[in-house]
Amino acid sequence: MDTAILARVEDFCIREGLLQPGAPQHLAAAVSGGADSMALLLLLRQLQPRFGYMLSACHVNHGLRGQSADRDEAFVRAECARLSVPLRVFHAAELASPPAHAGEDWARRLRYTAFAQLQGQGIDAIATAHTANDQAETLLLRLARGTGLHGAGGIRPRRGCYLRPLLCLSRAETETVCRAAGQPWVTDETNDTDAYARNRLRRAALPALQSTNEAAVENLAHFCEKAAQADAYFAQKAEALLM
Numbered sequence: 280m281d282t283a284i285l286a287r288v289e290d291f292c293i294r295e296g297l298l299q300p301g302a303p304q305h306l307a308a309a310v311s312g313g314a315d316s317m318a319l320l321l322l323l324r325q326l327q328p329r330f331g332y333m334l335s336a337c338h339v340n341h342g343l344r345g346q347s348a349d350r351d352e353a354f355v356r357a358e359c360a361r362l363s364v365p366l367r368v369f370h371a372a373e374l375a376s377p378p379a380h381a382g383e384d385w386a387r388r389l390r391y392t393a394f395a396q397l398q399g400q401g402i403d404a405i406a407t408a409h410t411a412n413d414q415a416e417t418l419l420l421r422l423a424r425g426t427g428l429h430g431a432g433g434i435r436p437r438r439g440c441y442l443r444p445l446l447c448l449s450r451a452e453t454e455t456v457c458r459a460a461g462q463p464w465v466t467d468e469t470n471d472t473d474a475y476a477r478n479r480l481r482r483a484a485l486p487a488l489q490s491t492n493e494a495a496v497e498n499l500a501h502f503c504e505k506a507a508q509a510d511a512y513f514a515q516k517a518e519a520l521l522m
Contacts, residue, residue, distance in 0.1 A: 281459050284452055288322050289329065291447040295436040298330045298444075304403035305333040306442075307367070309390065310359070312338070312351040312465040315408035318453035319445055320364065321460050323406060335365040337405070339393045341386045342371040347468060354465050369393040383475055398440060409434050409443045412450040415499035416480050432507030433500075449496055 292298040298306075308323055310316040320336060327334050338355045340348050352368060359366040374392045394405050414433045421430045436443050445453065457464055473479050488495035 281456060284448065284456055285322060285325055287447055288444055289326055291436070292326070292330075292442075292444050297437055297442045298326070298332065300330055303331055303333070305335070305401055307394075307397055307402045307405050308334065308336045308364075309394070309405060309407045310336045310338050310355050310366075311408075311467070312355045312358075313408075313467060314457050314464040315410055315445065315450065315453045317358070317462050317464045318448075318456040319406060319408040320359075320362065321456055321462055322444070324362065324364070335367065335402075337367045337369065337393065337397060339369045339374075339390045340371065341389055351465050351467075354463075358462075367397065369396070383477075394441070402440075404440045404442050406442045406444055408445055408453070410445050410448050410450050410453060411496050411500035412481070412485070414446055414503050415485060415496045416477055418499050418503050419480050419484060420476060428506055428510045428513070431503065432510050433503030435507060446500065 306323065308316070308320050310320055323334055336355070336359050338352060340352045342348060356366060356368065371389060374389055374396075397405060417433045418431060421433075434443060434446065436446055448456075456462075469475075470478060470481075473482065485496065488499075492498065
């Protein structure tokens with residue numbers, strides 16, 4: 280395990296109030312089998328003695344990718360068993376029937392339907408594997424479509440029971456975590472298509488920005504942090520004026 284990366288994630292979790300020592304809770308990691316989510320699982324296992332939470336994992340098989348989806352499920356089952364992490368698997372059929380043209384938005388709603396079920400089954404918080412790259416992509420998408428200060432704040436580190444401990448890491452760093460631990464991962468083949476706007480940003484816009492400045496992803500993510508802080512400040516002041 281890269282101790283520097285582990286320390287950064289620990290500091291981020293404490294600074295953002297995601298995890299608190301001595302505050303027992305049951306935490307579920309959302310694990311797709313990709314490098315980001317496998318790194319999330321590894322890091323949360325390492326931080327478990329420090330914070331004292333119970334740790335389990337959950338996986339949603341959306342049923343949209345046929346044998347590839349079943350392969351990912353089998354991989355996650357095998358790795359969670361190897362790591363001795365209890366796993367809850369959800370299938371689309373038990374959650375919601377897919378519409379005629381089910382895509383990323385439907386898959387995302389399905390995942391959060393599964394997460395809502397977990398909350399009713401004793402899970403206190405759910406950790407997702409969003410990284411600084413996801414943050415940068417979200418910012419660019421929102422700016423392109425039109426947004427204000429609140430939207431420019433991007434993905435918040437915490438939203439209700441949802442925690443994002445890896446927002447302080449880049450996608451390259453999650454792969455570093457996996458490689459250092461000898462942890463394999465699976466790759467979603469739909470990431471290689473330009474059918475989705477986020478994929479086009481990931482494959483073209485971000486590399487173009489990084490060719491101008493290698494720290495482009497980190498700088499975009501830091502901008503989101505500052506925008507979120509400003510948004511929270513203005514909201515607090517507006518509320519005080521209305522009281």
